[in-house]
Amino acid sequence: MKTLFPPGIIGVIGGGQLGLMLIYRSKKLGFRFAVLDAADAPAKALADFFIEGSLKDAAALGKLAGACDVMTYEIEHINTDALDDLYSRGHPMYPSPTVLRTIQDKLSQKELFVKKGLPTAPFFAEEDPATADFSSKQFPLVQKTRKGGYDGKGVRVLQSAADSPMPAPSLFEDMVSIDKELAVMVARGRSGELAVFPVTEMAFNPEHNICDTVIAPARVDEKTAAAARELSVSVVQALDGVGIFGVELFLDTQGRVLLNEVAPRPHNSGHYTMEACVTCQFEQHVRALAGLPLGDTTLLRPAVMLNLLGQPGSAGSPLVQGYEEAVNVPGLSPHLYGKIDCRPFRKMGHFTVTAATLEDALEKAEYARTVLKIGGAG
Amino acid sequence: MKTLFPPGIIGVIGGGQLGLMLIYRSKKLGFRFAVLDAADAPAKALADFFIEGSLKDAAALGKLAGACDVMTYEIEHINTDALDDLYSRGHPMYPSPTVLRTIQDKLSQKELFVKKGLPTAPFFAEEDPATADFSSKQFPLVQKTRKGGYDGKGVRVLQSAADSPMPAPSLFEDMVSIDKELAVMVARGRSGELAVFPVTEMAFNPEHNICDTVIAPARVDEKTAAAARELSVSVVQALDGVGIFGVELFLDTQGRVLLNEVAPRPHNSGHYTMEACVTCQFEQHVRALAGLPLGDTTLLRPAVMLNLLGQPGSAGSPLVQGYEEAVNVPGLSPHLYGKIDCRPFRKMGHFTVTAATLEDALEKAEYARTVLKIGGAG
Numbered sequence: 001m002k003t004l005f006p007p008g009i010i011g012v013i014g015g016g017q018l019g020l021m022l023i024y025r026s027k028k029l030g031f032r033f034a035v036l037d038a039a040d041a042p043a044k045a046l047a048d049f050f051i052e053g054s055l056k057d058a059a060a061l062g063k064l065a066g067a068c069d070v071m072t073y074e075i076e077h078i079n080t081d082a083l084d085d086l087y088s089r090g091h092p093m094y095p096s097p098t099v100l101r102t103i104q105d106k107l108s109q110k111e112l113f114v115k116k117g118l119p120t121a122p123f124f125a126e127e128d129p130a131t132a133d134f135s136s137k138q139f140p141l142v143q144k145t146r147k148g149g150y151d152g153k154g155v156r157v158l159q160s161a162a163d164s165p166m167p168a169p170s171l172f173e174d175m176v177s178i179d180k181e182l183a184v185m186v187a188r189g190r191s192g193e194l195a196v197f198p199v200t201e202m203a204f205n206p207e208h209n210i211c212d213t214v215i216a217p218a219r220v221d222e223k224t225a226a227a228a229r230e231l232s233v234s235v236v237q238a239l240d241g242v243g244i245f246g247v248e249l250f251l252d253t254q255g256r257v258l259l260n261e262v263a264p265r266p267h268n269s270g271h272y273t274m275e276a277c278v279t280c281q282f283e284q285h286v287r288a289l290a291g292l293p294l295g296d297t298t299l300l301r302p303a304v305m306l307n308l309l310g311q312p313g314s315a316g317s318p319l320v321q322g323y324e325e326a327v328n329v330p331g332l333s334p335h336l337y338g339k340i341d342c343r344p345f346r347k348m349g350h351f352t353v354t355a356a357t358l359e360d361a362l363e364k365a366e367y368a369r370t371v372l373k374i375g376g377a378g
Numbered sequence: 379m380k381t382l383f384p385p386g387i388i389g390v391i392g393g394g395q396l397g398l399m400l401i402y403r404s405k406k407l408g409f410r411f412a413v414l415d416a417a418d419a420p421a422k423a424l425a426d427f428f429i430e431g432s433l434k435d436a437a438a439l440g441k442l443a444g445a446c447d448v449m450t451y452e453i454e455h456i457n458t459d460a461l462d463d464l465y466s467r468g469h470p471m472y473p474s475p476t477v478l479r480t481i482q483d484k485l486s487q488k489e490l491f492v493k494k495g496l497p498t499a500p501f502f503a504e505e506d507p508a509t510a511d512f513s514s515k516q517f518p519l520v521q522k523t524r525k526g527g528y529d530g531k532g533v534r535v536l537q538s539a540a541d542s543p544m545p546a547p548s549l550f551e552d553m554v555s556i557d558k559e560l561a562v563m564v565a566r567g568r569s570g571e572l573a574v575f576p577v578t579e580m581a582f583n584p585e586h587n588i589c590d591t592v593i594a595p596a597r598v599d600e601k602t603a604a605a606a607r608e609l610s611v612s613v614v615q616a617l618d619g620v621g622i623f624g625v626e627l628f629l630d631t632q633g634r635v636l637l638n639e640v641a642p643r644p645h646n647s648g649h650y651t652m653e654a655c656v657t658c659q660f661e662q663h664v665r666a667l668a669g670l671p672l673g674d675t676t677l678l679r680p681a682v683m684l685n686l687l688g689q690p691g692s693a694g695s696p697l698v699q700g701y702e703e704a705v706n707v708p709g710l711s712p713h714l715y716g717k718i719d720c721r722p723f724r725k726m727g728h729f730t731v732t733a734a735t736l737e738d739a740l741e742k743a744e745y746a747r748t749v750l751k752i753g754g755a756g
C-alpha cells in the first residue's frame with residue numbers, strides 16, 4: 001500500500017488497554033481509528049468508528065477491514081484464518097498474518113529462532129503431554145502451551161517427572177538459570193528500516209507470574225545491552241515483521257543473552273516510552289504501519305513502570321485507592337485503563353515514574369506501589 | 379467539591395483543538411469526558427459523552443452540567459450568564475465564571491492588573507471609539523476591543539488620529555517598544571498551590587498577527603525569567619484562578635516585564651509542554667480541576683513549537699503536504715487537529731521539535747516549516 005496520510009483510517013483489532021493507549025498516544029498524528037471488540041472495551045470511548053464483535057468472528061473482521069485503510073492488532077488471539085483471507089484479498093495489515101501465525105504458536109516461534117541460529121533455551125515439543133514419557137528428561141522443565149498463553153497463563157514449571165504437565169500441545173524448555181529478564185522494543189518499517197528502543201529490565205511477581213515492574217534502562221553492561229539489541233533486531237528481521245515488536249530475553253547467570261519470546265504489537269515492557277522517550281511505542285507502531293518514517297527513540301530520563309493489577313479477591317467496578325498520594329509523587333504518570341470490572345491480578349492500569357536518576361525513580365515507584373491499589377466495589 | 383477520582387466525569391465546554399488535546403493527553407488519568415460543541419468539533423471523536431449545541435445556549439450548557447461532575451472550558455466566548463447561574467446553583471466549575479467574566483472583558487482585565495499593582499502598558503478606554511476625540515492622544519496606540527478578540531482579531535494599531543478605530547467598545551494601549559513577547563503557563567490548584575512552567579518566547583507572524591512560533595525556554599536572562607514567572611503567578615493569584623492559565627507578557631526594550639493578557643485555559647504557548655515537560659499543560663489543568671496534586675513542570679529538553687495555519691486561499695477538506703518529510707525530522711512531533719475545513723490562517727495543527735540544544739531544535743523546526751503545509755482540497 002502507499003503511505004497513509006491523515007485523515008486515513010487505521011483499523012485496530014482489539015480495544016483493550018493497548019488499543020486505548022495506541023489511540024490516545026497517536027491521535028495527534030491526524031489519523032482516524034476504527035476498533036473491533038466487545039461493547040465494554042476501554043478503547044471504545046476514543047474510537048472514531050467502533051465495531052462491536054468478537055476477534056474470532058470472520059464477519060466482524062471483514063467489517064473492520066472494510067472500514068479502514070490499514071489494519072493492525074493489539075492482541076495475538078485472533079482468527080488468523082480470517083486475517084489470511086482478508087490479507088490475500090489485498091487488505092493491508094501490519095504485522096502480516098504470517099508473522100502472527102508464527103508467533104501465535106510458540107513451537108513455530110522457537111523453530112524460527114533455531115532455524116535462524118538465534119540463541120534460545122533448548123527445548124522439545126510434545127503433542128500430547130498427558131501420555132508422553134518424561135522419564136529420560138532433565139528437570140526442571142518449563143512447559144509452555146503452544147497456543148493461547150497470556151500473562152503467565154499457559155506456563156508451568158515441572159520440577160520432576162512426578163509433576164503433571166498441562167494436557168495441551170506444548171513445548172518444554174530447559175530451565176534457564178536467569179540473572180535478569182530483559183526486553184527490547186523494536187520497530188521496523190515497511191522498507192525494513194529499524195528503530196530500537198533502550199534495553200529494559202523486567203521483574204515478575206512470583207505470585208501470578210505477570211510482569212509487574214519494568215526498569216529503563218536495564219542495569220546491565222553495554223556489551224550485554226548491545227547483544228540484547230542485536231538479537232532483538234535479528235528476530236524481527238527473521239520474522240520480516242513490520243510494526244512494533246516486544247522482544248523478551250533472558251540474561252543467564254553466565255552472561256549469555258537468549259531469546260524468550262516475541263510479541264507482534266505494543267508491549268507492557270514498552271509502556272515507559274510514553275514518558276521517557278522522544279517517540280513512544282504506540283506512535284512508532286502507527287508510523288510503521290502508515291508507511292511513515294520512524295521516530296527518534298532517545299531515552300530522555302530513566303524510568304520505572306509498575307503494573308496496577310486488581311487486588312486479590314476483588315470483583316465489580318474498580319475502586320482506586322491512594323490515587324491522590326500517588327499522583328503527588330513528582331514525575332509519576334498514571335495510566336488507568338477504564339476497565340469496567342476489577343478482577344484479581346487483572347491489568348487495570350500502570351504508572352511510570354521518571355526522574356533524573358534511576359535510583360530516584362526506583363525509590364519513588366516503590367513508594368507509589370505501597371499507596372496505590374485497585375480493588376473492586378464488590 | 380471533593381476531590382474527583384476516576385472514573386468521574388469532566389465536562390468540557392468547547393471541543394476544538396484544546397478540548398481534543400485535553401482529552402488525548404489526560405485520558406490516562408482515568409476520567410471520562412463530556413464535551414459540548416457543534417457536531418463537527420474535533421474533540422467529538424474522543425469524548426465519552428458528546429452534547430451537540432452552541433456554547434452560547436443556556437439549555438445546552440445546563441445539559442452538559444447535568445452530565446458531568448466538574449466543568450471547564452477551552453474557549454472564552456461562552457454564555458457567562460448561564461455559567462453564573464449554573465455555578466450559583468452549585469455546579470463545580472474551574473476556573474470560576476467570575477474569572478472568565480473578568481478576562482472576557484479586556485478592560486476589566488486591565489483594571490484588575492492596575493488595582494493589584496501589576497505592571498502593564500498604560501491605557502484608556504472608549505465606549506464609542508467612532509465618536510471619541512483622539513486629538514490629544516499620543517500615537518501609536520494599540521486598540522483592543524473589550525470583547526470577542528481571538529487570534530489577532532479585535533486588535534488594531536492606530537498610527538495617528540487619521541487612522542479609523544474599530545467601532546466597538548475598546549481599550550487603547552500605549553504601544554510598548556517590545557524586545558520579545560513572553561508567555562508563562564501557570565497552574566493553580568483549589569487550595570492555591572502553584573506549578574509554574576518554563577518561560578517561553580512567542581513570535582507572531584506579522585501577516586495575520588497569530589502567534590506562530592513558541593520557543594522554550596525563552597532566550598532571556600534569569601532575572602527576566604524570574605520576573606516573568608513572578609508576574610504570571612501574581613496575576614493568577616489576583617484572579618483567584620483555579621486551573622491552567624496562559625499569561626502573555628511583553629519584555630520591553632528597557633528590560634521591563636509587563637502584563638499583556640491572560641487566558642483562563644490551556645494555551646497555544648503551552649503546547650510544547652506535551653513533548654518537553656514532565657507534566658503537560660492539559661494534564662495539569664485536569665489535575666487542578668479534579669482537586670489532585672499538581673504535576674512536575676520540569677523541562678526535559680529545549681523545544682520549538684510552530685503552528686500549522688491554513689494556507690492563504692485554502693478552502694475545503696484539509697490536504698497535508700510534506701508530512702512524510704516533516705515526521706522524518708528527529709524529535710518532531712506533529713499534532714493535526716482533524717478539523718473538517720481548511721481556511722486561510724486557521725489553526726489546523728502544530729508541531730513541536732525537541733532536541734538536545736535549542737539551536738538544533740530551532741534549525742529543525744525551521745526546516746520543517748518549509749516542507750509542512752496544510753491547504754484545502756477546494
